[in-house]
Amino acid sequence: MSEWVVDARGGVCHQCDSEYQRLAQHWSRSKHCSYRDVSEAQHETIRGCLVGDGNLDNPNDGPPALRMSSMRLPHLRWIHDQLGWLVRGITQDDSGAYRLRTLSHPTLGRYWTWMEGPPSNWTLTKPIARIWYACDGGLEWPGDSTRPRATWTITDDDKRQACEQALAEQGYEVMVWDRRLALPFDATERFLAWLGDPTPASAYKWALEREKYERRREVA
Structure with a gap:
């Protein structure tokens, strides 16, 4: 069993003022709201995570989400701060490991190829x-x-x-x-x-x- 250490799942949509439990699901089903734009600073963090030990998954065949794990909670909280609203939360499993997961977001789809390594034209900023x-x-x-x-x-x-x-x-x-x-x-x-x-x-x-x-x- 996993326990939520940082839980950012619920809230109020800034576009329509409706309450939601899962923001990505709200965006995907809404006729009036759209996925929020990911900033260049957030993209840099995503790239850093994927060059490191991050990975992507889409268990429900929807847009992918970024996942990271670590035994160091302050490390993942720092990553959380870099990604901001894009993070869904951090859990801790029975082994003591902490796991960060972002919202599912279409823009993450551009990074599927990074799972095998960064592209030839990338720059180490x-x-x-x-x-x-x-x-x-x-x-x-x-x-x-x-x-x-x-x-x-x-x-x-x-x-x-x-x-x-x-x-x-x-x-x-x-x-x-x-x-x-x-x-x-x-x-x-x-x-x-x-x-x-x-x-x-x-x-x-x-x-x-x-x-x-x-x-x-x-x-x-």
């Missing part, structure tokens, strides 16, 4: 990179090194190649082995500086000192 790194990135200290490097494990070949290319287009030297991408030490520091302040529940991923990294990860 700062908003996308912040979400991607907060979701899937991390730091590691190879061997006896006192400096970390940023790493991502990406099992899908097409997605890994697209991410490698996007990082390279931003001027980063990218190391590739097995199913992983990594940035050299200097590039890692430059990348984290470009991302800006740490995101909620991901501060350890910005900690360049190993002791601080371990300490922050324990409380994330």
